[in-house]
Amino acid sequence: MHLHKYEKVWLTFGMASLIIFLLVIGFAAFWKGTHPQSHLETIDQNNVEAHDSFKPENLGLTEVADGKYKVNIVASAFNYDFGVDKDEKPVKTIRVPQGSTVLFTITSKDVVHGFQVAGTNVNMMVEPGHISRYEAVMKNKGEFTIVCNEYCGIGHHQMFGKVEVY
Amino acid sequence: MDGTENNLRLFPKKDARLYMSFMYVTFVSLLVGGLMGLLQTFVRSGKFTLPFNINYYTILTVHGVILGLVLTTFFIIGFQFALMGKTVGISDKQRNVGWISFWMMLVGTVMAAVTILVGQANVLYTFYAPLAAHPAFYIGLALVIVGSWISAFTNFRQLYVWKKAHKGEKSPLLAFMVIINMLMWVIASLGVAVSVVIQFIPWSLGYTETINVLVSRTLFWYFGHPLVYFWLLPAYMAWYAIIPKIIGGKLFSDSLARLAFILLLLFSIPVGFHHQLTEPGIDPTWKFIQVVLTMMVVVPSLMTAFSIFATFEITGRKKGFSSLFGWFKKLPWGDVRFFAPFVGMVAFIPGGIGGIINASHQMNALVHNTIWVTGHFHLTVATTVLLTYFGIAYWLVPHLTGRRLTKQINKLGIIQTIIWTVGMTIMSTAMHIQGLLGGPRRSAYSQYAGGEQVDTWIGYQLAQAVGGTILFIGILLMIYIFIKLTFFAPRGVEEFPIAAEDEDAQATPKILENWYLWVGITIALIAFAYTIPMIDIIKHSPPGSVPFKWPIGRM
Amino acid sequence: MTKKHVSNKVPTPEVSSNLKGTFIMVMILGFLMVGAWFGAYWLFISR
Numbered sequence: 172m173h174l175h176k177y178e179k180v181w182l183t184f185g186m187a188s189l190i191i192f193l194l195v196i197g198f199a200a201f202w203k204g205t206h207p208q209s210h211l212e213t214i215d216q217n218n219v220e221a222h223d224s225f226k227p228e229n230l231g232l233t234e235v236a237d238g239k240y241k242v243n244i245v246a247s248a249f250n251y252d253f254g255v256d257k258d259e260k261p262v263k264t265i266r267v268p269q270g271s272t273v274l275f276t277i278t279s280k281d282v283v284h285g286f287q288v289a290g291t292n293v294n295m296m297v298e299p300g301h302i303s304r305y306e307a308v309m310k311n312k313g314e315f316t317i318v319c320n321e322y323c324g325i326g327h328h329q330m331f332g333k334v335e336v337y
Numbered sequence: 338m339d340g341t342e343n344n345l346r347l348f349p350k351k352d353a354r355l356y357m358s359f360m361y362v363t364f365v366s367l368l369v370g371g372l373m374g375l376l377q378t379f380v381r382s383g384k385f386t387l388p389f390n391i392n393y394y395t396i397l398t399v400h401g402v403i404l405g406l407v408l409t410t411f412f413i414i415g416f417q418f419a420l421m422g423k424t425v426g427i428s429d430k431q432r433n434v435g436w437i438s439f440w441m442m443l444v445g446t447v448m449a450a451v452t453i454l455v456g457q458a459n460v461l462y463t464f465y466a467p468l469a470a471h472p473a474f475y476i477g478l479a480l481v482i483v484g485s486w487i488s489a490f491t492n493f494r495q496l497y498v499w500k501k502a503h504k505g506e507k508s509p510l511l512a513f514m515v516i517i518n519m520l521m522w523v524i525a526s527l528g529v530a531v532s533v534v535i536q537f538i539p540w541s542l543g544y545t546e547t548i549n550v551l552v553s554r555t556l557f558w559y560f561g562h563p564l565v566y567f568w569l570l571p572a573y574m575a576w577y578a579i580i581p582k583i584i585g586g587k588l589f590s591d592s593l594a595r596l597a598f599i600l601l602l603l604f605s606i607p608v609g610f611h612h613q614l615t616e617p618g619i620d621p622t623w624k625f626i627q628v629v630l631t632m633m634v635v636v637p638s639l640m641t642a643f644s645i646f647a648t649f650e651i652t653g654r655k656k657g658f659s660s661l662f663g664w665f666k667k668l669p670w671g672d673v674r675f676f677a678p679f680v681g682m683v684a685f686i687p688g689g690i691g692g693i694i695n696a697s698h699q700m701n702a703l704v705h706n707t708i709w710v711t712g713h714f715h716l717t718v719a720t721t722v723l724l725t726y727f728g729i730a731y732w733l734v735p736h737l738t739g740r741r742l743t744k745q746i747n748k749l750g751i752i753q754t755i756i757w758t759v760g761m762t763i764m765s766t767a768m769h770i771q772g773l774l775g776g777p778r779r780s781a782y783s784q785y786a787g788g789e790q791v792d793t794w795i796g797y798q799l800a801q802a803v804g805g806t807i808l809f810i811g812i813l814l815m816i817y818i819f820i821k822l823t824f825f826a827p828r829g830v831e832e833f834p835i836a837a838e839d840e841d842a843q844a845t846p847k848i849l850e851n852w853y854l855w856v857g858i859t860i861a862l863i864a865f866a867y868t869i870p871m872i873d874i875i876k877h878s879p880p881g882s883v884p885f886k887w888p889i890g891r892m
Numbered sequence: 893m894t895k896k897h898v899s900n901k902v903p904t905p906e907v908s909s910n911l912k913g914t915f916i917m918v919m920i921l922g923f924l925m926v927g928a929w930f931g932a933y934w935l936f937i938s939r
Contacts, residue, residue, distance in 0.1 A: 172590075172592040172593065172596065172843065172845075172846055173590075173843060174593075175647070175909070175911055177643075177911050177912075177914065177915040177918075178640075178643050178647075178911075180915070181639065181643050181915065181918045181919065181922070182636070182639055182640065182643075184919070184922050185635070185636070185639040185922055185925075186636060186639075188922065188925060188926050188929075189632040189635055189636075189693075190632075191926075192632065192693070192697060192929055193628070193629055193632055195933065196628070196697050196698045196699060196700060196933075197625065197698075199699060200621065200625060200698055200699055201625075205699050206621035206624075206625075206698070206699055207614045207615050207621065207624065207698060207699045207701055207702055208615045208616075208617065208702070209616070209617065209618075209619055209620065209621035209624060210617045210618075211617070211618060211620065211877065212617075213618070213877060213878070213879040214879060215879065215880055216879065216880065216882065217880065248885075248888040249888075263786065264786070281467070281885055281888070282465075282467055282468055282882075282885050282888055283465050283466075283467075283468075283550065283554075285706050285777070287705075287706065287707075287775065287777065289707075289774070289775025289776070289777070289790060290774065290775045290790060290939070291939050292699075292702045292703065292936060292939045293702075294615055294701075294702040294703075294705050294706070295615045295616075295617070295702075296613075296615050296616040296617065297617075298550055298551060298554075298616065298617060298618065299467065299550055299879070299882050300550065300551075300878070300879025300880060300881075300882070301551070301616075301617035301618045301879060302617060303617045304617075310938070310939065311939070313790075314788050314789065314790060315775075315790065316775065316785050316786055316788065316790050316791055317786075318775070318777045318780070318785060319777075320705070320706035320707065320777040320778070320779075320780075321465075321706055321779075322394070322461050322465070322468075322779045322780075323468075323888060324394075324459075324468065324885075324887075324888025324889050324890075325392055325394055325459060325888065325889060325890045326888070327394070327779070327780060327781070328780040328781045328782070328783035328785075329783060331783070331785040331786055332786065333786040333788070639918075642918055642921060643914060643918050646911075646913070646914035646917045646918060647909075647911050647914045649914075650910075650911055650913045650914045651909055651911070654909070654910060661912060661913050661916070662913050664913060665913065686921055686924065687928075689925075690924060690925050690928045690929070691928075693925065693929060694928065694929060694932045697929070697932075697933075699936070700932060700933060700936045702936070703932060703935060703936045703939070773935065
């Protein structure tokens with residue numbers, strides 16, 4: 172079995188490129204900690220309130236330190252529960268200043284959902300019995316739509332929210 | 338046996354009828370599934386609502402199941418039966434078993450399709466738990482899979498019988514490729530079969546109360562990635578062994594073709610986590626390991642790219658074109674059997690590159706579940722694979738019906754290919770861009786919370802409706818061509834173009850046909866990539882999920 | 893040990909054929925791949 176000398180060059184180039192891709196993402200993942208969302212904690216999906224993060228009073232946005240925030244969310248068909256505001260109305264928009272670090276923690280009470288802050292790198296699957304968690308720095312100003320990006324039923328496209336970075 | 342003579346010898350009627358039955362289902366599926374796709378792009382444009390209260394997700398499920406699972410599987414099995422029949426032959430008994438396989442798959446398809454159409458299975462083609470469809474949907478799917486296994490084992494048997502009669506000879510290249518594809522298919526679909534039979538069917542019937550969601554998803558994607566290679570490999574068969582004949586050349590290298598297929602067998606399966614990169618409950622180190630394996634499966638495609646260009650260049654140079662790219666100009670651009678697959682090859686350049694981006698671990702967050710992904714697989718499966726299948730159908734259908742691909746039909750085919758190229762360029766490009774801007778896939782029309790971002794998405798959705806309309810015109814034309822080739826084209830003998838090896842080609846190493854070795858390594862790689870994470874997933878399982886019917890509109 | 897390998901080599905048509913055009917084509921393809929990948933990576937980093 173013979174390889175033409177050009178084919179050898181081509182395959183070497185191709186494989187070297189693939190190795191470089193892997194080194195770049197491997198370095199970022201293992202040394203800088205930018206793995207994709209892979210939180211390993213489980214929860215009883217029939218009783219999510221038992222978990223501290225998902226008690227009704229802990230839902231939504233909380234400032235934990237200067238420029239550091241956390242957002243806790245309970246997903247269910249077809250709604251994201253970000254808690255309620257002062258007037259007891261459900262929160263639909265999360266507002267944070269530019270450059271802040273936000274930790275999103277979310278779980279599902281029923282079926283599989285998605286949680287994407289469109290236009291940012293916050294993009295995770297939300298599954299019953301599992302907690303998904305991702306920390307992101309809000310680098311860019313603007314309005315970002317939160318979409319459920321995994322099909323969850325006939326009202327799937329009505330499941331949304333918004334993040335405003337000011 | 339002289340190759341060229343065999344290429345021109347028509348199949349016995351009994352054999353042709355079996356292979357043709359698969360083609361009928363393929364093209365009926367194309368029409369039904371394509372119509373659903375058209376309606377989807379209309380709905381997402383925001384200018385149109387479905388009549389009779391039809392649910393968007395019903396037509397989305399039909400589109401995915403009928404085109405992704407039914408059209409592909411039926412075409413592949415029919416085409417592969419024809420390849421086996423041509424290269425190693427089929428016995429009466431094997432043909433009868435082939436019929437059993439066909440009917441089983443057809444019954445399963447009809448069961449699943451009816452269940453979807455009456456609104457009892459709005460779960461999309463991935464049927465993620467705990468959304469619960471009617472049991473008939475899962476039973477239908479199980480029948481399709483088991484039916485396809487019967488075909489696979491018939492193909493194994495066909496080659497085994499031939500080998501016994503041809504001691505010491507290497508198997509014909511196309512037969513070898515079919516066996517590789519079927520081995521991959523059987524090994525991979527075991528995962529989804531286990532999930533459907535052990536998890537979904539008892540759970541949907543109420544015999545078990547709960548289902549382990551993450552296990553079911555992992556089993557699905559263990560199958561889901563090799564599934565796309567199961568679609569692609571028949572296209573590669575045509576590129577390696579049929580296109581050279583059509584352009585008047587010989588095989589580039591028998592051994593390299595076999596080696597590429599072996600690598601595809603080895604690395605197509607232990608890579609399913611790259612579809613689950615943003616999921617909770619899976620250790621990121623294991624995700625990364627499967628990302629590395631995913632990059633390995635790129636290598637045989639790099640080899641394929643070289644071998645295709647080389648086939649073109651060598652053929653052109655043998656015909657006397659000595660300038661650097663003179664050979665390129667002289668390819669048979671007017672022959673649709675070449676032109677349609679060629680456009681497919683071109684589409685695989687952005688398609689393949691997009692695939693590498695999708696699989697790049699944390700970078701997946703950029704595109705996961707956005708409509709970029711839809712744009713990606715409309716390039717790979719709906720252009721690369723589908724146009725190559727069309728390219729095959731232009732000669733396979735008349736070969737089976739004893740008719741000819743006339744000049745006029747050939748011309749229609751060229752027009753069809755151009756329509757497809759234009760429509761898909763518009764639709765897929767719009768999908769890619771909208772996806773990078775965060776627009777989600779698998780969603781009916783919605784203005785979400787409003788705002789500039791959403792308006793931009795809707796603009797691209799309008800472009801997709803334009804592309805989708807052009808593509809549907811292409812589908813209608815293809816159906817017309819199929820009907821012509823099946824019933825009305827003039828009688829005659831259309832060639833079954835199988836390329837021959839160069840007389841002075843090097844011998845193919847025997848090790849390439851050591852099935853125990855390759856299947857052994859395949860299983861070892863799967864065991865390596867999946868055992869530990871699977872044990873982890875099962876050990877750290879949350880409580881199981883009960884079936885959820887109401888979210889998909891079941892009472 | 894080294895001599896044996898050399899004697900096994902037989903020139904074949906596969907080796908001697910002129911594949912310059914092929915080489916240029918695949919390398920264009922390769923640069924497209926690298927360019928697109930780093931483009932996407934840049935987008936990922938900037939978000």
